[in-house]
Amino acid sequence: NAGVTQTPKFQVLKTGQSMTLQCAQDMNHNSMYWYRQDPGMGLRLIYYSASEGTTDKGEVPNGYNVSRLNKREFSLRLESAAPSQTSVYFCASSEVYAGSGGSQYEQYFGPGTRLTVT
Amino acid sequence: GQQVMQIPQYQHVQEGEDFTTYCNSSTTLSNIQWYKQRPGGHPVFLIQLVKSGEVKKQKRLTFQFGEAKKNSSLHITATQTTDVGTYFCAGSWNYGGSQGNLIFGKGTKLSVKP
Numbered sequence: 001n002a003g004v005t006q007t008p009k010f011q012v013l014k015t016g017q018s019m020t021l022q023c024a025q026d027m028n029h030n031s032m033y034w035y036r037q038d039p040g041m042g043l044r045l046i047y048y049s050a051s052e053g054t055t056d057k058g059e060v061p062n063g064y065n066v067s068r069l070n071k072r073e074f075s076l077r078l079e080s081a082a083p084s085q086t087s088v089y090f091c092a093s094s095e096v097y098a099g100s101g102g103s104q105y106e107q108y109f110g111p112g113t114r115l116t117v118t
Numbered sequence: 119g120q121q122v123m124q125i126p127q128y129q130h131v132q133e134g135e136d137f138t139t140y141c142n143s144s145t146t147l148s149n150i151q152w153y154k155q156r157p158g159g160h161p162v163f164l165i166q167l168v169k170s171g172e173v174k175k176q177k178r179l180t181f182q183f184g185e186a187k188k189n190s191s192l193h194i195t196a197t198q199t200t201d202v203g204t205y206f207c208a209g210s211w212n213y214g215g216s217q218g219n220l221i222f223g224k225g226t227k228l229s230v231k232p
Binding site: 110 | 119124127148149151159160161162163166168206208210212216217219220221222223224225
């Protein structure tokens with residue numbers, strides 16, 4: 001049971017190049033998320049998928065696209081990388097997007113992808 | 119948009135001293151979660167608070183949710199070197215009966231001197 005896996009672990013891109021970050025979870029979770037983490041900024045939500053077949057924008061979606069390929073996999077694509085997209089990217093999953101009674105479900109994070117755009 | 123303010127940004131303590139980090143929202147939260155991220159690692163869920171005035175304990179960690187559900191704190195008693203890392207709070211709000219996304223605070227980075 002690997003939990004949430006991400007590939008690659010590290011990547012260096014030149015401005016204008018494209019790439020896809022891969023994420024997979026083996027916990028049969030319905031919901032998946034992509035965050036970026038910048039120094040001193042906490043985690044900011046880029047896109048999320050509340051359930052298979054749906055995707056929605058988060059706080060900072062510009063410059064990114066996502067695909068929920070199936071229940072297990074959720075990919076993040078940078079079509080034309082910019083230096084401002086240098087960051088650590090985390091994928092996460094949760095059993096369900098939101099619970100009843102005002103609760104949320106805990107999120108399980110992958111190990112992250114450290115991306116540098118030069 | 120909604121945000122949670124977390125203070126302090128950094129805290130350096132001597133091993134054995136206590137540590138507290140605080141989160142505040144200007145509007146009533148639906149719930150708040152706490153995560154810990156070790157250096158070079160990924161965030162790991164610690165706990166969720168949902169009820170007004172809720173207090174939960176995990177060994178040396180005490181989590182509180184304010185009566186007005188606008189603030190929360192994490193207190194560590196007698197810190198150890200294993201407590202080193204960044205602690206994040208993450209809150210969400212109700213919008214017309216629907217839960218919003220988790221919004222993370224900027225985190226408090228704790229260092230512990232042996």
